[in-house]
Amino acid sequence: MNMCHTIIQLIPEPWLCTLQHMEYVDHHKSDIDKRLLHRMSSSHSIFVVTSGKGSMVCSDRESHLEKGMIMFVPSGTSVKIESSPGTGSELQYYKLDLMVAELKEDISIHSPTIITTEQHEFLKGIGTQEALPLIQLSYSPWSSCLEALEQMLRQQVTGDWLEQWEIQLRFQEWFRALLRQSDPKTEAPDERTRLQSSIRYIGDHYDQTITVDELAADIGLTRASYTRQFKKITGKLPLDYVNTVRLERSKQLLQLTDDRIHEIAQNVGFSSEYYFGRRFKQYAGISPGLYRRHHRQEVRVFAPYLEDFVLALGVKPVLQCSHHYWGRQQYLGLDDVPEFDVSQKDAQFNLSNVPDFIMLDKGYDRWNLDRFEQVAPTFYVEHLGEDWRSILRSTADVLGKVNRVQDVIGAYEDKALEAKSRLSRYMRGQTVAFLRISASDITLYGDQQGYVGPVIYQDLGLTPHSRVQQWTRHERRIFIGLEQLSQLHADHLLITFDTGNSAKPGDERELLERDEWKRLPAVKSGNVYEVDFMSWMNYGVISHGKKIEDILRFMA
Structure with missing residues (x-):
């Protein structure tokens, strides 16, 4: 009988499981003969081995134990666990006891719990201890497995009901991942699949400490191989990718919440507000505070030779650039917007049209426009002109008009x-x-x-x-x-x-x-x-x- 089906037959509705009790067992601290008997109980148990080697004996059947193994022991089963001598490290493991809630038939709406014929026959046949199998499971990445267990164990001592609820939520997430990864229908993942799993792990745990060594070890690759293949898939080095995920999430929080900057920095995994602010400006081109303001109010922007992008997003610039020989960009229809002649290298703003924000492309040095950095925050467009879609997206991002981008691009592509x-x-x-x-x-x-x-x-x-x-x-x-x-x-x-x-x-x-x-x-x-x-x-x-x-x- 294959393993995931066995668990589903034992627990037809695994989402009804809750964590009843949890402990961390170290055989070095337990007893002299290094043997522990876990007696029959009404709870299902899961043993997660974190160190050492040993064995698990059930009804005279012995199963080998070693670091990284996860064993499911059905309720009504007694097991004896013994640490192997001379291995250099003592056997250590988490033991989780699971309680399964029962659903009663609701006569008023006629919606009884449904048990399939296969489940019924299986449950009827487990009256003897021999019929209760020990089931080996798997979880990857291993570091995320241990991290979740450590957090649950640490929070278990609290009496606060909200903290207790948090434990159950963490358990449900962990248990679901455990069953999904142990499904026998799922083929052993290849390296690319494991890398994609690692990428998903980053997306789910970006707010926590992540190292390349741990990510590589979790999917069985060397650091060099992991880094090389990760960049091949994502185009980024692993830690650069982690920071990208964190910074993109911080953009959402800056737009949608009133949380303080230091709170957002901590929520997305940065150790300090200063470091977060520096990385954010490197990534987005402007400070977190300015980014938030632009998403909440209209911006007085000066964007020489970028007016096309600004206007396409529905923002009228406070000035439009012109040139002594070429004139202004009449095709934009900005007849009521004052001109700024970029060919005059010492031209200055009038008091009535000083911008709040300046955008410059790669030709700024030709017109000596970087001299205005002291006048207003300045954003430098890094993309080449041919990549106008990326310029439009970055412009929308810094001006708070992200919701307009796809409509603008889509209209152009339909037209073309x-x-x-x-x-x-x-x-x-x-x-x-x-x-x-x-x-x-x-x-x-x-x-x-x-x-x-x-x-x-x-x-x-x-x-x-x-x-x-x-x-x-x-x-x-x-x-x-x-x-x-x-x-x-x-x-x-x-x-x-x-x-x-x-x-x-x-x-x-x-x-x-x-x-x-x-x-x-x-x-x-x-x-x-x-x-x-x-x-x-x-x-x-x-x-x-x-x-x-x-x-x-x-x-x-």
């Missing part, structure tokens, strides 16, 4: 999918290239990275001209000369003009008068489309949406 379907009917393999033209340079954008490649070639499925793939080689952009331009025989050209190097208005358009330009196939066929500089030379869900709208207007 519909456009891709329409374009596939019209384009049928025709090739495309994108050029940024200034008075001094011709810039060809690649098909994998940059402001345009991921949108037009990946999201919309348009086909880049062969020279685009050959020349850019996964670069964001490259400069090309007139000779290379002459080889760009794309069926369609998207172009935008950069006025940054123009000495006078119109200098950037002189290329259009050259013979090399006029001989291009796309020019001859009238398939050249001029697009807005600011909406195409930007990352962000709004700017990418504008790109899709432009392409549909031109090509579908």
